[in-house]
Amino acid sequence: MTEKPATDSIITLRDLRFAWPRGHDVLEIPLLQVARGERLFLQGPSGSGKSTLLGLLGGVLIPQHGSIEVLGQSLEKFSGSLRDRFRADHIGFVFQMFNLLPYLSLIENITLPCRFSPTRAKRAQANGGSLQDEATRLLRELGLDATALNQRSTSELSVGQQQRVAVARALIGAPEILIADEPTSALDSDTRVSFLKLLFDECTRVGTTLIFVSHDLGLAPLFSRTLKLAAINRAGSFATATAA
Numbered sequence: 159m160t161e162k163p164a165t166d167s168i169i170t171l172r173d174l175r176f177a178w179p180r181g182h183d184v185l186e187i188p189l190l191q192v193a194r195g196e197r198l199f200l201q202g203p204s205g206s207g208k209s210t211l212l213g214l215l216g217g218v219l220i221p222q223h224g225s226i227e228v229l230g231q232s233l234e235k236f237s238g239s240l241r242d243r244f245r246a247d248h249i250g251f252v253f254q255m256f257n258l259l260p261y262l263s264l265i266e267n268i269t270l271p272c273r274f275s276p277t278r279a280k281r282a283q284a285n286g287g288s289l290q291d292e293a294t295r296l297l298r299e300l301g302l303d304a305t306a307l308n309q310r311s312t313s314e315l316s317v318g319q320q321q322r323v324a325v326a327r328a329l330i331g332a333p334e335i336l337i338a339d340e341p342t343s344a345l346d347s348d349t350r351v352s353f354l355k356l357l358f359d360e361c362t363r364v365g366t367t368l369i370f371v372s373h374d375l376g377l378a379p380l381f382s383r384t385l386k387l388a389a390i391n392r393a394g395s396f397a398t399a400t401a402a
């Protein structure tokens with residue numbers, strides 16, 4: 159893999175190998191560094207290991223070999239509960255299907271990460287006064303009026319509205335890293351680009367590093383760097399990540 163050493167890297171993977179139980183190695187990454195504030199576009203064919211890599215970066219999975227350093231901490235040395243805490247404090251997630259909870263109000267959905275992370279709750283309060291105020295402010299930045307929408311169930315929101323709520327939830331309490339797994343796949347191409355601009359603006363304002371997975375290669379030029387995961391070959395040899 160061609161990889162420029164980053165001077166201020168927020169993520170460093172070294173000699174990483176990961177295999178699912180009873181499976182071949184899915185990932186082999188000799189070195190990957192992500193700089194603070196970078197917007198990284200992660201691509202690769204279906205099954206190349208993109209979601210697996212996100213799971214490793216988020217401390218949901220641990221590699222059989224190698225190290226994963228995030229914010230200077232070696233995640234593979236943490237216990238499961240420490241990794242859960244670390245993830246809650248420092249990483250926001252936006253999923254393809256957004257995963258909003260229909261039995262919570264829109265504002266409760268956004269403030270949910272603060273229930274799991276006192277660190278994020280404190281940061282959100284420092285920014286907004288109350289968690290509710292901060293959720294409302296984030297929604298406004300993302301172009302939604304919380305007062306008008308909060309009476310509705312999240313399942314009654316349009317896809318574009320749900321997506322913004324999911325972004326507000328991921329960004330509340332200013333996590334250092336935002337991981338987005340195909341969050342634009344349900345949108346038409348014009349809406350995708352305008353949504354990405356909004357996402358970039360928010361990440362810049364909050365100071366969040368963005369790792370974004372998509373099959374839509376047309377979006378890649380909008381990012382500071384593209385990381386391509388190669389397909390796993392039939393013999394089961396390692397997939398290798400390359401920087402584009």
Ligand SMILES: Nc1ncnc2c1ncn2[C@@H]1O[C@H](COP(=O)(O)OP(=O)(O)OP(=O)(O)O)[C@@H](O)[C@H]1O
Binds near residue numbers: 178202203204210
């Ligand atoms: N929970 C699991 N248990 C066993 N194997 C898994 C599991 N999750 C993924 N895999 C395998 O790991 C490989 C990589 O899967 P992964 O979901 O990371 O790929 P992907 O690039 O995200 O694919 P897609 O673009 O289709 O979402 C695949 O061969 C998949 O079958």
